[in-house]
Amino acid sequence: MTDTVRRSTAENAQLALLLEVSSTPKPGNVDRHRDHDDLRFEHFVAGAVGAREGLDRAAEGAPVGEAFERAVAGMSGQTGGNTQFGAVLLVVPLVRAAAAGDLTPESARAVVGRTGVEDAVGFYRAFEHVDVAVDDPPDDLALPDVRRGGDAAPELRERGLTLSDVMAESAPGDGIAREYTEGFERTFRTADRIREGSGPVTDRAAAAYLAALAAEVDTFVVTTHDRETAEEVRRRARAARDGEEDPEELADELVERGINPGTTADLVAGGLFVALERGLVV
Amino acid sequence: MTDTVRRSTAENAQLALLLEVSSTPKPGNVDRHRDHDDLRFEHFVAGAVGAREGLDRAAEGAPVGEAFERAVAGMSGQTGGNTQFGAVLLVVPLVRAAAAGDLTPESARAVVGRTGVEDAVGFYRAFEHVDVAVDDPPDDLALPDVRRGGDAAPELRERGLTLSDVMAESAPGDGIAREYTEGFERTFRTADRIREGSGPVTDRAAAAYLAALAAEVDTFVVTTHDRETAEEVRRRARAARDGEEDPEELADELVERGINPGTTADLVAGGLFVALERGLVV
Numbered sequence: 225m226t227d228t229v230r231r232s233t234a235e236n237a238q239l240a241l242l243l244e245v246s247s248t249p250k251p252g253n254v255d256r257h258r259d260h261d262d263l264r265f266e267h268f269v270a271g272a273v274g275a276r277e278g279l280d281r282a283a284e285g286a287p288v289g290e291a292f293e294r295a296v297a298g299m300s301g302q303t304g305g306n307t308q309f310g311a312v313l314l315v316v317p318l319v320r321a322a323a324a325g326d327l328t329p330e331s332a333r334a335v336v337g338r339t340g341v342e343d344a345v346g347f348y349r350a351f352e353h354v355d356v357a358v359d360d361p362p363d364d365l366a367l368p369d370v371r372r373g374g375d376a377a378p379e380l381r382e383r384g385l386t387l388s389d390v391m392a393e394s395a396p397g398d399g400i401a402r403e404y405t406e407g408f409e410r411t412f413r414t415a416d417r418i419r420e421g422s423g424p425v426t427d428r429a430a431a432a433y434l435a436a437l438a439a440e441v442d443t444f445v446v447t448t449h450d451r452e453t454a455e456e457v458r459r460r461a462r463a464a465r466d467g468e469e470d471p472e473e474l475a476d477e478l479v480e481r482g483i484n485p486g487t488t489a490d491l492v493a494g495g496l497f498v499a500l501e502r503g504l505v506v
Numbered sequence: 507m508t509d510t511v512r513r514s515t516a517e518n519a520q521l522a523l524l525l526e527v528s529s530t531p532k533p534g535n536v537d538r539h540r541d542h543d544d545l546r547f548e549h550f551v552a553g554a555v556g557a558r559e560g561l562d563r564a565a566e567g568a569p570v571g572e573a574f575e576r577a578v579a580g581m582s583g584q585t586g587g588n589t590q591f592g593a594v595l596l597v598v599p600l601v602r603a604a605a606a607g608d609l610t611p612e613s614a615r616a617v618v619g620r621t622g623v624e625d626a627v628g629f630y631r632a633f634e635h636v637d638v639a640v641d642d643p644p645d646d647l648a649l650p651d652v653r654r655g656g657d658a659a660p661e662l663r664e665r666g667l668t669l670s671d672v673m674a675e676s677a678p679g680d681g682i683a684r685e686y687t688e689g690f691e692r693t694f695r696t697a698d699r700i701r702e703g704s705g706p707v708t709d710r711a712a713a714a715y716l717a718a719l720a721a722e723v724d725t726f727v728v729t730t731h732d733r734e735t736a737e738e739v740r741r742r743a744r745a746a747r748d749g750e751e752d753p754e755e756l757a758d759e760l761v762e763r764g765i766n767p768g769t770t771a772d773l774v775a776g777g778l779f780v781a782l783e784r785g786l787v788v
Contacts, residue, residue: 229579239555266707270788273521297511302788425548506552506584
C-alpha cells in the first residue's frame with residue numbers, strides 16, 4: 225500500500241511553485257484566500273503547470289538560460305500576466321544543481337558561475353513572453369535594457385556579458401539577482417525555517433514568508449511602488465511577525481492597496497524547493 | 507509580449523486536477539478554503555504534481571491501464587492518502603482520446619472500447635499504491651476484489667476481463683465507472699456548464715459541482731457513508747443551488763461531518779479537462 229514513486233527534482237520544483245501560492249496569509253500576495261483583481265489564484269496554478277517543461281529541461285541538464293526561457297514561455301500561457309517569473313529565475317539554477325548531485329549553496333553558486341553569454345541571451349528573451357515590472361534604466365546603465373528582449377543578444381554577445389554578469393549588475397535593486405550573487409543565502413535560510421517548522425507545509429511557508437518580509441525590504445515593491453512603501457511593508461511585517469498586528473488584516477489591506485511583495489514570495493518558492501529536495505514531507 | 511506556448515494535453519489534464527481542488531465552495535470536499543483533518547489542500551496539490559508523469563504517458567499513447575497506474579503511483583507520493591484516484595481514472599481515457607485527435611464522447615467511448623485485459627491489470631495494480639475506499643464485495647461478485655491489487659492479474663487474464671468489462675460491472679455503484687460505460691455524458695455536460703459560465707474559472711467549476719451534486723447521488727458518499735446520507739447531500743445541494751441554503755455553510759457542515767462527495771469532484775476535474783481542451787481560457 226505504500227508502493228509510491230519518489231518525486232523527481234522537476235516535480236519538487238513545480239510543487240514548490242504551487243505550495244508557495246497555496247500558503248496563507250502571505251500579506252500582499254495572491255494566496256489560497258486572496259486574489260488581486262486581474263491576477264488570481266488560477267493564474268498561478270496555470271503558470272506552475274506551464275513552467276514544468278522548462279523545469280524538466282533544467283533537470284535534464286539544459287543550460288540555465290534556455291531552461292529559464294522555456295519555463296517562462298510556458299508560465300505565460302494564462303491571462304493573469306506575470307505570475308512566477310522571479311520564482312522560476314530563482315529555482316532554475318537550484319534545479320540544475322540538485323539534478324547534478326547535492327543541492328548546497330556551493331553547488332548552486334557553481335551553477336551560476338558556469339553560466340555563459342547564451343544564458344544571458346535566454347534571460348533577455350524570456351522578457352518577450354510576459355510583461356515584467358522593471359524600473360526605467362538609469363542613464364549610466366551598465367546593461368542593455370531587459371525590455372529589449374532578444375534584440376539585446378548582439379550587444380550581450382559583443383560585450384561578452386554572462387548571466388552571472390547580468391545578475392551581479394542587477395543585484396543592488398533586485399532581490400532574486402542578489403541570491404545569484406550571494407550563494408542563495410536567503411533561499412537556504414528560508415528552506416531551513418520551513419523544515420524546522422511543524423504542521424501543514426503551507427502554514428510553515430506562510431510563517432517563513434512573514435519572517436523574510438520582516439527581515440528585508442522587498443525589491444519588487446520598491447520597483448512597483450517606492451522605497452518608502454517597501455519600508456512600511458517591512459515594518460508592518462515585523463509587527464505581524466511579533467504579534468503586534470494581525471497578519472490576515474495586513475494581507476487584506478495590502479491586496480486592497482495593490483502592494484504585492486513578489487520578490488519575497490519568490491524567495492519562499494525557492495525555499496520550498498530546497499526544503500523538498502532536503503526531505504520536507506508533504 | 508504574447509509569445510507564449512500553448513498548453514499540451516497532459517498539461518491541461520494536470521491543470522484540471524489543480525483547478526478542481528482550487529474551486530470553492532464545493533460542499534464536502536477539500537477546496538481552496540477548506541481542509542479535512544488529515545487530507546489537506548497541499549496533499550491534492552502534491553497529488554496533481556505526481557500524477558503528471560502518468561498523464562504525460564497517456565498523452566504519448568501508453569495503454570490506459572499502464573498510464574493510470576503510473577499516475578496513481580505518482581499521485582500517492584504524499585501523506586494525505588487518496589486524493590485524485592477517481593479523477594485520474596476519469597481523465598486518462600479522455601487524455602488518450604484528445605491526444606489522438608478530436609475529444610468527443612464518441613472518441614472517448616472508442617478508447618474505452620479498445621481497452622484490454624492488461625488495462626484491467628493496470629487498474630487493479632493501481633490499488634496497491636493507495637488506500638481507496640471501496641465496499642465489501644457481495645457474495646455473488648462478478649469481479650475479483652480490487653483490494654487484491656496485482657494479485658488479481660491471473661484471474662483477470664484467465665477470465666479475459668478487460669478494463670471495459672470491469673467498468674461495466676462496477677457501473678451500478680460507481681459514478682466514474684458509469685462514465686466509462688455511458689460515453690462520459692456527465693463529464694461533457696459538466697464541461698459545457700463550465701464553458702458557458704463567466705468569471706473566474708474556479709467559480710464556474712464550483713457552480714458546475716453544485717449542479718452535478720444536486721442532480722445525482724454521489725456514489726463515493728454511498729460507499730463511505732450510506733445511501734440515506736448521499737440522498738440528504740443531494741437534496742441539500744439542490745437547495746444550495748436554488749438559493750435556499752448557503753453553499754458556504756453547507757460546505758462547512760459537510761466537512762465537519764466528514765462527508766466528502768468525491769465522485770462529484772472527480773466529475774468536475776474531468777469536466778475541467780474537457781473544457782480546457784475545448785478552449786476554456788484561464
